[in-house]
């Protein structure tokens with residue numbers, strides 16, 4: 001255990017708890033050994049040996065929450081600190097010091113357990129940053145090597161990383177090649193090969209090779225830092241269940257307190273039983289009125305789930321999204337780059353009206369060089385392979401028309417690459433339809449408004465896609481819809497291969513938003529998987545917007561509700577499974593805490609549940625079970641959901 005978790009057990013509160021516990025046990029043992037029952041009757045406090053031990057225990061343990069009780073009273077609120085304080089005072093006044101000390105010690109212990117569980121989850125995230133190296137080897141402008149603190153690294157530093165070392169900063173590889181274990185960021189421990197030009201992330205581990213990298217961020221602003229910051233924010237957010245329980249507790253607590261007062265006053269007033277007997281039952285009810293286990297049931301689970309997910313490269317931005325993801329049975333998928341590889345291959349380049357294909361490709365490259373779209377990357381790659389370069393000269397006025405294509409002016413000629421939408425009014429070449437019917441994505445290349453050629457591209461579904469979708473179906477995500485800007489024939493072919501029944505094709509970004517909104521009207525909770533850049537509006541329209549391969553894009557990490565760091569579809573069923581499990585645990589915890597309280601309350605009124613049992617089971621026991629239950633989430637990993 002590291003300092004953070006240990007510290008909970010070494011705080012003054014903790015020491016008071018241990019001392020209170022020891023005094024409680026000692027006092028109990030002595031009073032049992034001396035054979036004196038401690039029922040002393042009305043307001044008779046025995047200040048003999050065991051009595052003093054127990055009184056000291058109650059005061060010392062109670063010191064952990066007496067001040068908070070005073071604050072609660074000042075704010076005219078009935079909180080658990082106040083209830084417990086009254087219960088302790090009452091127990092001692094009616095001559096039940098064993099119970100008084102027990103409440104003080106056990107309630108303190110329950111609070112400690114909760115603090116420890118939350119601290120453990122927090123630490124587990126902070127550990128990630130602490131894992132990042134503290135020293136870095138930088139190359140000076142003179143070409144010599146110098147060691148500096150990793151915290152002093154800034155953008156532009158040239159950094160050397162040797163085999164077995166960790167990358168100290170986000171950067172781009174300048175020289176060398178190596179497998180890099182990126183588990184700290186993406187949750188995937190299978191090494192990724194990095195070559196010059198590839199991005200690397202702080203905290204990841206260089207396996208066998210040697211890398212020289214150029215820092216692309218300042219220290220403190222790396223992907224890892226961002227993850228930790230966002231997880232902390234997520235942990236602090238209240239989830240809908242938590243708010244519901246808090247609202248409920250606002251009625252529950254006064255109601256049971258009122259019942260306790262009635263229990264103390266009414267029966268003796270009516271002449272049933274003794275006043276002392278009913279006072280004890282009323283105090284027991286006060287202890288049961290404390291909503292502690294009920295109130296922590298949800299946040300402890302949410303924090304545990306969010307932390308565990310982050311450690312596996314799945315960033316969930318708060319309990320709200322966790323619960324929504326656990327509830328969703330409808331999911332929309334973007335096609336290109338999400339369900340498919342997004343690594344398209346150019347299959348045909350054709351000229352029209354005698355334009356040579358090479359010229360078509362060169363014109364396309366001139367514009368597509370500026371675009372990050374998978375289609376653009378495929379076209380640029382093809383040109384490189386053929387040794388073709390863009391025509392010399394200036395490229396101005398570049399414009400990406402999302403969902404349609406790109407436009408720019410090259411040497412005074414306006415070049416367009418994209419869907420027929422960009423060429424309203426011009427006649428579609430016959431080949432366009434032919435190639436589309438083969439299930440290919442076809443883009444047109446136009447010069448000054450005239451179509452001069454076309455490029456056909458083929459995209460493959462990700463190998464894992466069909467399995468992942470089936471898996472999601474088994475997890476209860478039955479409604480699967482593909483939304484794509486591509487045309488029906490390509491979309492239909494891929495949907496069929498993947499077993500997706502519903503396809504909406506030729507959607508512009510705003511159509512995708514409308515499609516998601518329509519799904520929400522039908523299913524209430526709708527998740528959408530897409531890429532964080534092109535699909536950002538649709539992701540925002542969904543109840544839960546999920547972006548994949550977020551590690552490389554700070555904007556995506558910030559905007560998605562759930563960011564899958566790895567570019568790996570298999571993380572999706574893991575996230576859904578975790579969210580469903582979290583929801584089940586939340587529900588179970590709430591039912592357990594509430595059910596236990598109801599049973600105990602009934603028992604207390606009937607006189608079958610003692611004050612001691614109420615604290616031990618209703619407070620400590622319930623808090624413990626609820627907390628341990630939540631910690632089960634840390635055990636679930638992506639490998640369990642393959």
Ligand code: ADP
Nearest residue numbers: 335336371373376403404405417418484485486
């Ligand atoms: P998807 O919804 O499948 O991810 P997009 O919405 O990104 O697809 O794009 C829809 C269509 O717009 C593409 O099939 C393509 O025809 C055209 N398009 C978009 N961006 C570009 C680009 N950079 N170059 C050429 N065509 C593009």
Ligand code: MG
Nearest residue numbers: 334336337534
């Ligand atoms: Mg896309």
